[in-house]
Amino acid sequence: MTRTVIPLTLAAFLVLALALIAGCGGEATTTTAVPSTETTSGGGPEGADLYAADCSSCHGANGQGNIGPALTELTESDIPEIETKVRDGGGGMPSFADTLSEEQIASVAAFVVGLGE
Numbered sequence: 001m002t003r004t005v006i007p008l009t010l011a012a013f014l015v016l017a018l019a020l021i022a023g024c025g026g027e028a029t030t031t032t033a034v035p036s037t038e039t040t041s042g043g044g045p046e047g048a049d050l051y052a053a054d055c056s057s058c059h060g061a062n063g064q065g066n067i068g069p070a071l072t073e074l075t076e077s078d079i080p081e082i083e084t085k086v087r088d089g090g091g092g093m094p095s096f097a098d099t100l101s102e103e104q105i106a107s108v109a110a111f112v113v114g115l116g117e
């Protein structure tokens with residue numbers, strides 16, 4: 001019988017510990033999602049976050065290019081092209097049709113256009 005009592009106590013303790021961390025850590029953890037310095041760019045915070053997570057590894061944190069080409073010369077008239085590229089990929093660029101929603105693709109495209117400003 002004691003065999004089951006110990007894990008249960010442990011589990012209860014862990015749940016309590018997690019609840020305490022989640023409950024009290026609020027103020028301290030709000031600083032973790034550090035946005036980019038490109039706050040004036042289009043696409044809003046979501047576009048910036050998506051770019052940082054999905055694109056910056058190949059196109060550079062500021063669109064300066066890396067494995068992929070620089071994205072700093074693109075303008076608003078290129079948005080449909082950017083969206084198509086993100087959706088379909090090709091030429092070494094992965095397709096994001098399965099990972100990003102149309103809304104997310106639009107917001108990351110708007111952010112990309114702002115990179116050259």
Ligand code: HEC
Pocket residue numbers: 050051054055056057058059067068069070071081082085086090091092093094096108109112
């Ligand atoms: C694995 C690396 C990689 C990732 C991740 C990646 N790209 Fe690319 N991207 C490329 C490569 C390589 C090309 C060049 C493709 C070509 O020449 O057809 C490219 C091309 C592009 C182009 C066309 C540029 C032009 O001048 O014609 C755009 C726009 C673009 N990527 C945007 C994005 C966005 C937005 C994301 C994130 C959602 C992203 N890429 C993620 C590698 C990547």
